[in-house]
Amino acid sequence: MSAVTINDVARQAGVSKKTVSRVINNEANVSVETRDKVMAVIQATGFKRNPLGMALAKNRSLFIALLADNPSPGYLQKLQKGVLQYCSESNMGLFLYDCSYRSPGLVAEIEGFIDNTLADGLILVPPLSDKKELLDMLNRRKVAYVRIGAPDAALGDSVGFDNQQAAYELTRYLLRLKHKDIGFVLGHPDQGSSQRCEAGFRQAYAEAGIEFPEKLLVQGYYTFQSGVDAAAVLLNKTPRPTAILASNDEMAVGVLYSAHSRGLKVPDDISVVGIDDIALSTKVWPNLTTMRQPITAIGYRAAYKLIRKLQGLPDEGPKNPEADLLTCELIVRDSAREPGRN
Missing domain, CATH: 3.40.50.2300 (Response regulator)
Incomplete structure (x- = not known):
């Protein structure tokens, strides 16, 4: 059995395809009666809108990007795990982009990456998250981003570790x-x-x-x-x-x-x-x-902040910026002891 299309919903509801689209996107200028009729057909048929079609219609990719030039693969692996977890929960994809922090063409390179991928927003890993020229370009182009690092109101939203x-x-x-x-x-x-x-x-x-x-x-x-x-x-x-x-x-x-x-x-x-x-x-x-x-938790929280911002939804997490500076825990194992105690 073929999947139900938006045209099928429009035909069964006796309305135009554009009206169905307005109902799905919760737009104004649709009467309560028409909205109820369309929603009834959607529920009866099990119609689900194609996410690729939604992205193309809105000139969006439904992807965010994790940008890094970090020498610790163990750190990046745990951070990526947290980011991917929230991306999965919110039906967003993730680009992983490795770039050279010291490259003289870094800002232009990332600008080209944004243009080529239509990435909806960026998570910036240190030291990229502290590079002012990069942040200035993103602010000028109104590209949403969240920094991994210590809070700094002048540098934008961040999630970090003390x-x-x-x-x-x-x-x-x-x-x-x-x-x-x-x-x-x-x-x-x-x-x-x-x-x-x-x-x-x-x-x-x-x-x-x-x-x-x-x-x-x-x-x-x-x-x-x-x-x-x-x-x-x-x-x-x-x-x-x-x-x-x-x-x-x-x-x-x-x-x-x-x-x-x-x-x-x-x-x-x-x-x-x-x-x-x-x-x-x-x-x-x-x-x-x-x-x-808590590297994985930092990645999850950063993805949450970014994607909620992209969706126009409020951040329901901590309101105090310092609360996004996560705390640490001492893990005692076998590599330290009192000196001279054999």
Whole structure:
């Protein structure tokens, strides 16, 4: 049996195809009697409007896009899962677009992507979400977007994670374990999350009244290899730090690799901790102690905010922008312990 079409509904209801379309789209200028008659036919026939036809009629794609240049595949995988979950619930599709943050033609490239795909809105992953030239172009073209990152009214809607609180709590945990000389692997210098993590690290030392280990700060880039490289610097210091805190789990796994390659036992010889709680953190030995970032929930919330905006529906979530800065949770596993306790 062939599917019921809008023409079938119009014929059975004794009205024009345009009138049926007005009823479906809840437009004005349709009498109550006509609306009831058309709706009765729709219910009786089980008619469902073709979503592709709806999209073409409204010059929309019924797709949103997740734009990223993020070096952590574990992070992106969990974020994408949350975005896809809400897209599925709202019958929206998802484009995944990988671009180069440092490309001189980035803004023009993304503008071309919007024109070619008719993507209805964008979710921007750091560091793209902090790039002012890109945001200016999107605002000029009135393209809806939601940023993944810390709240900033000047930069538009966002959903993020309190990186400063995460680094602060994790540093306090290590200090409670009686570590004083803690190596710190910074995140990518182009990302605001890196500065916020460092601020949390410094805050914990200041509150503890312990001399800050300035010489134990080493630059990283949120990648596994940068964790390996940073650990090589820290593990060659004399005296060696008793613990290393990396600003994400990808780098923490790199630190683990570097420690193992030198014959060091974790956590007997050195403790290693990270931030994010990506799947990789439980696939290495020892399993990483980390601060759990609700990455999937952040992706879901970002998709919710964007799609509700596109649908002209109110955001029924938290009204306070700070409520879109999700909190963290300390996950204690096997990679950290008191120094010198064998």
